[in-house]
Amino acid sequence: MFPFTESAVDRLDHIGEKQLLRFIQEWLGAANPPYPRGMGDDTAILPPPKRKHLLLTNDSLVWKRHFDETASASQAGAKLLKRNLSDIAAMGGHPLHAVLALSCGADLSLKWLSEFFTGMAECAQQYGCEINGGDVSQAEPGSFGATLTLLGEADQPVLRTGGADGAWIWASGSLGGSILGHHLDFQPRLSEGQWLAARPEILAMMDITDGLSQDLPKMIPDGLQARIDLSLVPVSDAARAAAQDSGKPAVLHAFTDGEDYELLFITRPGIDPQEFEAAWRKQFNHPLTAMGSLCSAPPPNGSAPSKVVGLDGGNLFEGEGFEHFRIQR
Numbered sequence: 001m002f003p004f005t006e007s008a009v010d011r012l013d014h015i016g017e018k019q020l021l022r023f024i025q026e027w028l029g030a031a032n033p034p035y036p037r038g039m040g041d042d043t044a045i046l047p048p049p050k051r052k053h054l055l056l057t058n059d060s061l062v063w064k065r066h067f068d069e070t071a072s073a074s075q076a077g078a079k080l081l082k083r084n085l086s087d088i089a090a091m092g093g094h095p096l097h098a099v100l101a102l103s104c105g106a107d108l109s110l111k112w113l114s115e116f117f118t119g120m121a122e123c124a125q126q127y128g129c130e131i132n133g134g135d136v137s138q139a140e141p142g143s144f145g146a147t148l149t150l151l152g153e154a155d156q157p158v159l160r161t162g163g164a165d166g167a168w169i170w171a172s173g174s175l176g177g178s179i180l181g182h183h184l185d186f187q188p189r190l191s192e193g194q195w196l197a198a199r200p201e202i203l204a205m206m207d208i209t210d211g212l213s214q215d216l217p218k219m220i221p222d223g224l225q226a227r228i229d230l231s232l233v234p235v236s237d238a239a240r241a242a243a244q245d246s247g248k249p250a251v252l253h254a255f256t257d258g259e260d261y262e263l264l265f266i267t268r269p270g271i272d273p274q275e276f277e278a279a280w281r282k283q284f285n286h287p288l289t290a291m292g293s294l295c296s297a298p299p300p301n302g303s304a305p306s307k308v309v310g311l312d313g314g315n316l317f318e319g320e321g322f323e324h325f326r327i328q329r
Contacts, residue, residue, distance in 0.1 A: 001112060002069045015110070027117035033130055050153065052153075057087040057088060060146065066079065073113070078123040085127055085188035088188075090160070092154050092158045095127055095151075101146065104145070105142050107142065154197065160205065161204055166270065169266055170291070172189055174236035175233065175235065175239065175254040181238070182259070195283055202266075203266045204219050213255045215264060225305060226307060227292050228316055229310075232289060273290045
């Protein structure tokens with residue numbers, strides 16, 4: 001759905017900021033709690049957390065970067081919140097409160113924006129968090145950007161870096177081809193992250209947003225490298241479809257496409273992977289795959305050894321995957 005309009009009665013500049021804020025409060029409905037916990041003052045007043053640690057994350061949604069006219073407005077609104085929820089999931093946390101900063105052109109469609117907030121509100125209620133307030137700002141015509149900050153909590157947050165020689169590397173779900181729809185329709189793995197965080201086997205965890213090739217190296221401590229069996233990488237059907245169009249291997253798409261929003265985690269050495277997977281299956285219906293392990297990296301030979309290699313020791317897709325402010329190959 002195209003966000004902008006030339007219709008004089010369906011544009012933001014037809015109503016102005018004050019009326020827009022009243023509309024936003026209506027569109028959010030029960031997802032925005034009553035004042036002073038919700039909209040209406042300089043800050044929201046929030047209750048103290050119940051768990052030991054607070055979690056704070058922030059993600060953006062930009063027109064033509066994270067969504068286009070093939071996405072519905074409600075999908076766009078839900079995606080912004082789900083991107084943040086996925087970060088909370090990767091820490092093993094529970095989402096609590098969110099604030100939103102919206103910057104857009106005066107030619108933004110009111111109908112589109114109402115569906116954007118409705119999609120976000122439904123997502124917030126589905127996952128048990130609140131939209132407590134935010135800010136609106138006018139930008140150039142034809143532009144839209146939104147940034148959401150989400151507060152969560154956890155008893156045992158899991159950091160993204162950790163491991164030891166012989167530790168197993170796992171991924172939930174399947175990977176690649178997200179542009180064919182998964183980047184909008186994904187489910188943040190909150191229950192799974194909470195379950196994993198409570199397990200003594202877990203050494204590190206993160207969500208896959210920029211692709212395995214970019215994200216897995218961030219998890220690996222110095223002196224170690226990941227040895228991946230490409231035949232075990234959970235390649236999605238969408239990655240196979242993308243491979244038919246691109247002529248590239250499906251496993252390359254699984255490694256580099258990004259926006260999978262699955263959990264990537266490392267378990268301690270010595271566990272029985274079959275027993276661990278069986279425990280997972282008792283809780284969750286979607287797949288879990290052990291696709292490799294950590295091992296000692298070879299000594300440097302003029303340059304740092306690769307963080308991710310195949311069974312033959314060769315580099316795997318090094319430098320591939322998404323990175324902001326870099327020319328994409």
